[in-house]
Amino acid sequence: MANVQDAIMLFGDSITQAGWAEDAFGARLANAYSRKLDVLNRGLAGYNTDWAIPVLEQCLPTQQGQQYLPKVRLLVVWFGANDAVIKPSPQHVPLPKFIENIKYIVHLAHSAESPYYSPSTKIILITPPPVNTHQRAADLGSRDPPLALDRLFDTTKQYADGVKEAAATSKVPVVDIWTAIWNAAGENEEALSRYLSDGLHLTPDGYTVAYEALMKTVAAEYPELHHEKLQYVFPAWTEVDWSNPRPSVQKREA
Amino acid sequence: MANVQDAIMLFGDSITQAGWAEDAFGARLANAYSRKLDVLNRGLAGYNTDWAIPVLEQCLPTQQGQQYLPKVRLLVVWFGANDAVIKPSPQHVPLPKFIENIKYIVHLAHSAESPYYSPSTKIILITPPPVNTHQRAADLGSRDPPLALDRLFDTTKQYADGVKEAAATSKVPVVDIWTAIWNAAGENEEALSRYLSDGLHLTPDGYTVAYEALMKTVAAEYPELHHEKLQYVFPAWTEVDWSNPRPSVQKREA
Numbered sequence: 001m002a003n004v005q006d007a008i009m010l011f012g013d014s015i016t017q018a019g020w021a022e023d024a025f026g027a028r029l030a031n032a033y034s035r036k037l038d039v040l041n042r043g044l045a046g047y048n049t050d051w052a053i054p055v056l057e058q059c060l061p062t063q064q065g066q067q068y069l070p071k072v073r074l075l076v077v078w079f080g081a082n083d084a085v086i087k088p089s090p091q092h093v094p095l096p097k098f099i100e101n102i103k104y105i106v107h108l109a110h111s112a113e114s115p116y117y118s119p120s121t122k123i124i125l126i127t128p129p130p131v132n133t134h135q136r137a138a139d140l141g142s143r144d145p146p147l148a149l150d151r152l153f154d155t156t157k158q159y160a161d162g163v164k165e166a167a168a169t170s171k172v173p174v175v176d177i178w179t180a181i182w183n184a185a186g187e188n189e190e191a192l193s194r195y196l197s198d199g200l201h202l203t204p205d206g207y208t209v210a211y212e213a214l215m216k217t218v219a220a221e222y223p224e225l226h227h228e229k230l231q232y233v234f235p236a237w238t239e240v241d242w243s244n245p246r247p248s249v250q251k252r253e254a
Numbered sequence: 255m256a257n258v259q260d261a262i263m264l265f266g267d268s269i270t271q272a273g274w275a276e277d278a279f280g281a282r283l284a285n286a287y288s289r290k291l292d293v294l295n296r297g298l299a300g301y302n303t304d305w306a307i308p309v310l311e312q313c314l315p316t317q318q319g320q321q322y323l324p325k326v327r328l329l330v331v332w333f334g335a336n337d338a339v340i341k342p343s344p345q346h347v348p349l350p351k352f353i354e355n356i357k358y359i360v361h362l363a364h365s366a367e368s369p370y371y372s373p374s375t376k377i378i379l380i381t382p383p384p385v386n387t388h389q390r391a392a393d394l395g396s397r398d399p400p401l402a403l404d405r406l407f408d409t410t411k412q413y414a415d416g417v418k419e420a421a422a423t424s425k426v427p428v429v430d431i432w433t434a435i436w437n438a439a440g441e442n443e444e445a446l447s448r449y450l451s452d453g454l455h456l457t458p459d460g461y462t463v464a465y466e467a468l469m470k471t472v473a474a475e476y477p478e479l480h481h482e483k484l485q486y487v488f489p490a491w492t493e494v495d496w497s498n499p500r501p502s503v504q505k506r507e508a
Contacts, residue, residue, distance in 0.1 A: 031274040
């Protein structure tokens with residue numbers, strides 16, 4: 001078998017999928033956790049939680065599969081940006097259903113009756129970022145044919161609050177990116193353009209806020225999973241027994 | 255079970271391990287292959303091939319394990335920078351042994367008698383980059399205590415040629431990064447500083463040369479593995495059956 005490194009799974013929408021672009025949070029995590037944990041991109045552009053749940057059920061190892069497959073040590077769940085799209089878009093998920101869906105995602109990994117139950121999987125929820133409706137309206141209006149504004153500032157705020165409600169009920173930590181970015185922009189919607197490229201997706205500065213807020217939560221809530229607390233799975237070259245390398249390079253738990 | 259995405263495994267030394275830093279080749283591959291193949295960092299700073307082989311034997315799925323574990327669709331092997339260190343460093347591997355080791359690495363995945371035999375695993379070898387001995391000597395000389403120059407321009411060139419020899423014998427493609435970077439620098443050792451940060455490791459410009467050369471080889475030798483030829487494992491959101499999502503989001507071969 002060859003489960004070499006356990007994993008951090010980033011599960012979300014386009015904001016997660018784009019997390020390996022220049023200086024974004026997935027690539028930064030993968031760099032920080034190199035030789036310790038693999039960082040898996042399970043971002044699904046355009047997906048809401050209704051569509052993402054049956055995907056997650058294929059991504060999480062079943063209890064039976066966990067003996068063979070890399071353990072998911074940390075599951076980062078970042079939805080809401082599409083669930084909060086206003087009707088009549090098919091992406092819209094009503095707020096109470098969205099909150100239920102987030103709680104169901106936690107249940108999948110944390111409840112003993114779930115086929116995906118994994119006591120070693122820690123979970124962090126992330127709230128959707130704020131929407132800059134000025135940028136978003138300009139972006140959609142410039143398309144051919146022009147599209148109407150599909151997300152509202154206050155609605156996305158309600159979905160961010162919904163993630164916090166689900167986190168409190170499910171007793172898992174939450175990274176409130178909505179508030180972190182809102183505060184960074186001085187609570188000024190137009191100033192969000194430093195953190196949002198098109199009113200919705202993150203700029204490198206936006207991903208920096210997200211990365212730092214996520215690592216702060218890891219340090220506070222799951223310090224044993226902070227990259228500085230983990231060791232290399234295979235030893236540093238200075239620890240290799242040069243006269244007889246093989247026994248000295250056996251993999252270890254990170 | 256949950257083998258969701260097959261993998262590209264990057265197996266090498268510190269130049270591979272650092273491949274997820276700002277704009278480096280691993281992060282760029284992971285971005286290009288998102289939702290298609292996972293890109294696994296199996297870079298081992300300071301390792302030579304003698305020490306890395308017993309690590310690779312733990313990283314490659316055994317024939318028995320391949321039914322459960324992600325398939326390695328592409329194995330990228332990038333060594334030589336440490337094997338070429340001059341004596342008496344323990345990192346030094348004599349050139350003939352280095353060439354044998356590279357061929358043994360190919361054998362591990364490609365020979366039917368190997369426990370790791372995997373007909374679906376394609377292999378690409380990469381040559382070590384050239385050394386800028388001016389930069390390297392300055393870097394080592396500035397340490398406390400100062401260290402003597404440990405790599406020679408011509409010696410590393412011989413190891414680069416050794417990788418090409420191993421590739422020809424083993425009938426696998428090679429990306430000649432040594433020559434690509436040497437040409438980019440106008441065959442001028444001092445001008446290598448644009449591509450090498452310390453005379454040995456790559457700058458973002460050096461990684462750009464490496465990424466583009468690697469993708470060109472993928473396109474020419476294994477076009478079926480080029481990211482533009484692969485489909486998403488889970489469908490685009492516009493292909494989801496919104497009235498009954500579950501059957502429409504079943505995973506597919508990328």
